[in-house]
Amino acid sequence: MDPTARFVLASASPRRKDLLAQLGLRFTVAAADIDETPMAGEIASKYVLRLAEEKARTVATRHPDAWVLAADTTVALGSELLGKPRDAEEARRMIARLSGRVHEVFTGIAVAGRAQGAQVVRTQVTFRALSPDEIAWYADTGEPLDKAGAYAIQGKGGFLVQGIEGSHSNVVGLPLGETLALLKRVGMPLPWTEGQR
DSSP: OOGGGGEEEOOOOHHHHHHHHHTTOOOEEOOOOOOOOOOTTOOHHHHHHHHHHHHHHHHHTTOTTSEEEEEEEEEEETTEEEOOOSSHHHHHHHHHHHTTSEEEEEEEEEEEESSOEEEEEEEEEEEOOOOHHHHHHHHHTSGGGGSGGGOOTTTGGGGGEEEEESOHHHHHTOOHHHHHHHHHHTTOOOTTSGGGO
16 A cells, blocks of 8 residues: 555645655645634634544545544634734734734644544744834735734744744644644554554
């Protein structure tokens, strides 16, 4: 059997793909197309867990014998969820609201198919106090447009961040330590175990 057919990433995110590939994991990509609208009053941790589980289950119907991994990330400022901005103007507003404040990044990770498991990872991020010129410049780079919370910590947006508490890779979009622990718990061979050599 093709080893990539045994592990499927249910995400079109290039960041998640790159993070897994850096570890030497072999996988195929099969994105899930689901409605990502939050439910009324849904808190961040429940929202990302629900979407991750739904994405994993959706793709697992096409790959029932594989370990199917899905993830979903959102930024929470208090009880408000900050998704991906529609345009540079919305990105400016989001970044201005995060300026000089602490927010949380939540990622739900879920496995379906050959085995099931899920969890939520939370990281606390503090932004510097930003000038209007810094905010406008960053929003106009285009980088924020496909990022939850309108920034990419691994890109130009790293200059916005004063500090983090928790997993750095979680803020990028996939908490690597916790993801590997989950895959191990559900029985998937990892690069340092015999099954992936």
